[in-house]
Amino acid sequence: MFNKIMKRGQKKPSKSEATEPPPVATATAAPNVAAAPQPLLSLATIQNPGVVEVLPMLRDVAVPDRHVVFIRKVLVCCFFFDFSDTMKSAREKEIKRQTLAELVDIVQSGSCKLNEIMQEDMVKMISMNIFRCLPPAPHENSGADGGDPEEDDMFMDPAWPHLQLVYELLLRYVVSPDTDTKLAKRFIDHSFVIKLLELFDSEDMREREYLKTIVHRIYGRFMVHRPLIRNEINNIFYRFIFETERYNGICELLEILGSIINGFALPMKEEHKLFLVRALIPLHKPKSITTYHQQLSYCITQFVDKDYRLSDTVIRGVLKYWPLTNCGKEVLFLGELEEILEVTQSAEFQRCMVPLFRQIGRSLNSPHFQVAERALFWWNNEHIVALIAENRHVVLPIIFDALEKNIRSHWNQAINGLSANVRRMFQEMDAELFDECQRQHAAKEAMAGKLEEQRVSTWKRLEEVAARTMGKNMVLV
Known part of the structure; x- marks a missing residue:
């Protein structure tokens, strides 16, 4: 439309x-x-x-x-x-x-x-x-604390x-x-434009579509309003992220920003970089991100595409808001990071690869098979594989244990097979490094076994001492 x-x-x-x-x-x-x-x-x-x-x-x-x-x-x-x-x-x-x-x-x-x-x-x-x-929004009429925008009936x-x-x-x-x-x-004038932007909270999607077109055209023809439009969108995002977490027009505003970011001149102004760090990256925090993630991912990728030096900032920012219990959100984040890595150069990748692959290792071992599968699909991307191969001495030791755990004990057979494929890829990439990681993994498992034996032995001794001291009245848990 x-x-x-x-x-x-x-x-x-x-x-x-x-x-x-x-x-x-x-x-x-x-x-x-x-x-x-x-x-x-x-x-x-x-x-x-x-x-x-x-x-x-x-x-x-x-x-x-x-x-x-x-x-x-x-x-x-x-x-x-x-x-x-x-x-x-x-x-x-x-x-x-x-x-x-x-x-x-x-x-x-x-x-x-x-x-x-x-x-x-x-x-x-x-x-x-x-x-x-x-x-008023449907959740306001019902008196509920909030609602799912995807489940609300479309307002006409x-x-x-x-x-x-x-x-x-x-x-x-x-x-x-x-x-x-x-x-x-x-x-x-400025007052007219501010009131126009406030209407993006309308429940009617048809109205938001018209507003999106009109604001975009005003931004293109009225240069005097450009800083104002960017600042007002910034303020709307702040209220949404840190106060209400409820706003109907976030998706449309991000579509406008996608075109604006695409037209930024290089070198990029400092105010644009601050907007990325303070407004766009924190948009990963709200739980309703699924309604606007596609547009958000496009805007952030545009920033990295414009200035590759921002990739480290963006990746660390996304990791900061990584979901702990929302598997659907985690799948979205993995897809977004893959798009960002596609436009990331080696120098920037090296700056963030340690925290990045520590998180990827945790995702590989996720009991939710879609999360583990989405993380393993990274190895189907040629550019990412090239970055990993170049830095395999750092990446493989971080995720080797996760791959071995998946192969041995993950409940999903597809994850077992994908993990084995990635493991084989590393083995063909650098057999010497692979053997070294395998030896370290075996040593870790042996050490873990010894620690477990010591723990069990210690508890048994404590139980024996307690039994001699307390006699038959002792209750073991």
């Missing part, structure tokens, strides 16, 4: 009927709108008559009168209705919907050039419609048929080649 909206935003308008409204302060309304002259200033000068009036199509109005008709159409779109009752004010709702559809067509086609007053009033109308109190806003047209109008206005960004930034 995102690509479809993006393509629609690139349509070139037809200017065969484009006209510039006269730069005068007053004008006469169309005969079928009003008989007396009307002041032509702004929305504030046209009083709300209390009814939704039917207005002629703008193309049927004389050029000198189009300004006042356009303003009246914007006024019609400022009416609010109760969409929970489909039969209530049905006629007025349909008039508003048709008026919004016409405004979208006007902006898209460029059939009426909008002056400053018309643009200002149109943006005010858009703000009145979309900047509203969002309905009953007002969406009108809201969609309002968002479409805003999108057409932002992407239109006729829109002068120097003028438009007076209306689409």
Whole structure:
């Protein structure tokens, strides 16, 4: 849907009927709108008559009168209705919907050039419609402490048929080649952008998709808003990670960031690196990571792809938030680390390989076969195998015990076979090193056996001493 909206935003308008409204302060309304002259200033000068009036199509109005008709159409779109009752004010709702559809067509086609007053009033109308109190989330209605976003029913806003047209109008206005960004930034200001970003918490996925497209286009066309957008997204992530752990638009915000990160210039600014360390990497902490992990992994991989020196920072950061009891999350982390290692160079790999493969050794011995299997699949990746082969003197001693334990005692036969394949790969890679690791492993097992015998012998002696001292009244546990 995102690509479809993006393509629609690139349509070139037809200017065969484009006209510039006269730069005068007053004008006469169309005969079928009003008989007396009307002041032509702004929305504030046209009083709300209390009814939704039917207005002629703008193309049927004389050029000198189009300004006042356009303003009246914007006024019609400022009416609010109760969409929970489909039969209530049905006629007025349909008039508003048709008026919004016409405004979208006007902006898209460029059939009426909008002056400053018309643009200002149109943006005010858009703000009145979309900047509203969002309905409470299902878990808030039920009073529960939290909920699983994947299990919640999809929310469908009953007002969406009108809201969609309002968002479409805003999108057409932002992407239109006729829109002068120097003028438009007076209306689409910092306050407007902040309120737009706050709407990403909407429960309606359709609304978040439109917001994603619009914010991305604003970021591309309005350079003055770029630092603000990045900072506000940063703040949203902070609140999500450290306070609420509940936010609906994390996935869409990460998709926007994926495009932004892809356009970062090199050398990378320090603020971008801080954003990676302080916001993106901690996003591995929330338990709802499964809903946005794909987008998060893409953003982090983009950082490493831009600057390979960040791979050590990223890998250590992911290890910091490694799950202890969530096997599904651990599988995601193993897949993400594999993608990061694919763009990691040897020097950076050497800096983090010891803590990395200590964790991989624990994952290899996981009783959950999907975790162990995902870790063993690393040896199917040629780039990772090349890094391991280059540093086998460090890697093999760390994971040798885990491989031997899997081969001997793992309950899953597939894990037994995969572990044996990896073991054979190391043996063919460096037979001398393999034999040395095998000797060390045998020595460890012998030492462990002796320690176990000593422990059992010590407990027996303690029991004998206690039996002689306490007699038959002693209770052995």
